[in-house]
Amino acid sequence: MSQIKIIRIHNELLGTYGDQGNAEVLAYRAKFHDIATTITDISYEQPLPRDGNIYLLGGAEDAAQLLSLEALNRDRALKDAITDGAVLLAVCAGFQIIGNSFWANGRQADGLALLDVESLPGGKTRFVGEVRAHSNSLNLDLNGFENHSGKTILGPSAQALSTVSSGFGNGDSKTDGAVLGNVFGTYMHGPILARNPQFADLLLARAIGRPLSFVEDKSIPYKFFNA
Ligand code: GLN
Numbered sequence: 715m716s717q718i719k720i721i722r723i724h725n726e727l728l729g730t731y732g733d734q735g736n737a738e739v740l741a742y743r744a745k746f747h748d749i750a751t752t753i754t755d756i757s758y759e760q761p762l763p764r765d766g767n768i769y770l771l772g773g774a775e776d777a778a779q780l781l782s783l784e785a786l787n788r789d790r791a792l793k794d795a796i797t798d799g800a801v802l803l804a805v806c807a808g809f810q811i812i813g814n815s816f817w818a819n820g821r822q823a824d825g826l827a828l829l830d831v832e833s834l835p836g837g838k839t840r841f842v843g844e845v846r847a848h849s850n851s852l853n854l855d856l857n858g859f860e861n862h863s864g865k866t867i868l869g870p871s872a873q874a875l876s877t878v879s880s881g882f883g884n885g886d887s888k889t890d891g892a893v894l895g896n897v898f899g900t901y902m903h904g905p906i907l908a909r910n911p912q913f914a915d916l917l918l919a920r921a922i923g924r925p926l927s928f929v930e931d932k933s934i935p936y937k938f939f940n941a
Contacts, residue, residue: 717749717750717751717752718740718744718749718750718751718752718767718768718918718921718922719751719752719754719763719765719766719767719768720737720740720741720751720752720753720754720766720767720768720770721754721756721762721763721766721768721769721770722734722737722753722754722755722756722770723756723762723769723770723771723782723786723792723808724756724757724758724771724778724781724782724785725755725757725772726757726758727758727774727778727779727781727782728771728772728773728774728778728779728782728807728808729772729774730772730773730774730775730778731772731773731774731805731806731861731903732772732903732904732905733770733771733772733773733805733806733808733903733905733906734770734772734905735905735907735908736770736772736803736805736905736906736907736908736914737753737770738753739905739907739908739911739914740768740907740914740917740918741753743907743911743914743915743918743931744918746915746929746931747915747918747926747929749918749922754766758781758782758785759785761788761789761791762785762786762789762791762792763791764791764794764795765795766795766800767800767801767921767922768800768801768802768803768917768918768921769792769795769796769800769801769802769803770802770803770804770808771802771803771804771805771807771808771809771811771812772805772806772807772808773805773806773807773808773861773862773903774806774807774808775807776818776819777818777819778807779807779810779811779816779818780818780819780823782807782808782811783811783823783825783826786811786826787826792826792828793826793828796828796895796896796897799896799923800896800921801896801897801898801917801920801921802828802896802897802898803898803900803906803907803917804897804898804899804900805899805900805901805902805903805905805906806860806861806862806900806901806903807862808899809829809831809833809866809891809892809899809900809901810825810833810864810866811825811826812825812826812827812828812829812897812899813825813826813827813828813829813830813831813832813833813866813892813899814827814829814830814831814832814869815832815833816832816833816864817833817834817835817864828894828897829872829892829893829894829897829899830868830869830870830871830872830892830894831866831867831868831869831872831892831899832866832867832869833864833865833866833867834864834865834866834867835863835864835865836862836863836864836865836885840861840862840863841860841861841862841863841865841881841882841885841901842860842861843859843860843881843882844857844858844859844860844880844881845857845858845859845860845878845880845881845882845883845890845901845902846878846879846880846881847875847876847877847878847879847881847883847890847902848876848877848879849875849876849877849893850876850877851873851875851893852875852876852893852913852916854876854910854912854913854916855910856875856876856890856900856902856906856910856913857902857904857909857910858900858901858902858903858904858906858909858910859902859903859904860881860882860883860901860902860903861903862901864885865884865885865886866884866885866892866901867884868884868889868892871894872892872894873892873893873894874889874890874891874892874893875889875890875891875892875893875898875899875900876889876890876891876900877889877890878890882901883901884901890902896920898917911928911931911934912928915928915929
């Protein structure tokens with residue numbers, strides 16, 4: 715594959731927390747590996763292309779989250795693309811959308827069931843602040859910023875994306891997110907890929923189907939975020 719097609723889903727709905735920057739980080743990191751990328755924004759009104767290599771969902775408030783779910787339920791494009799091996803990174807509201815169910819605006823909604831997780835309404839206190847974690851399966855430290863009320867419970871066939879050392883993550887202060895194959899869910903904003911460029915490279919590697927060695931970008935003091 716000479717080019718990676720990045721599909722940024724419903725940015726007008728799922729752009730509240732800055733997660734749209736994940737697309738730009740992927741495009742930026744791809745240049746270090748001589749990989750060409752395109753970023754395609756797909757709005758609520760448009761059908762989702764089936765031929766993307768990396769799909770991105772971001773965080774949102776409840777009403778926007780429900781609208782995004784409605785649009786994603788119009789066809790099987792995302793599920794089919796995932797079955798064919800496409801990568802999906804879903805953050806916060808996006809993570810909840812791709813689980814089995816979640817609560818928004820006081821009601822429970824069925825999600826896309828791409829990950830075996832269930833999100834429940836949280837208590838009065840929102841989960842807000844810095845998160846630090848380590849992903850054993852990806853062999854990566856991860857950090858980000860969280861801001862959510864929902865809690866997420868992992869089902870029997872779900873694997874946590876990371877183990878949390880500080881912050882709330884899925885709401886239990888133990889785990890954050892979930893992963894299944896090339897489908898990644900997390901509560902981390904930042905955007906997460908700006909703060910964790912190794913994770914961006916891992917997603918690019920999954921999309922092209924071969925390992926990529928990490929190339930440090932000396933122009934950006936990433937260590938600042940890990941201080
Ligand atoms: N509305 C969801 C919650 O509060 C998601 C919030 C978000 O995406 N930051 O749990």
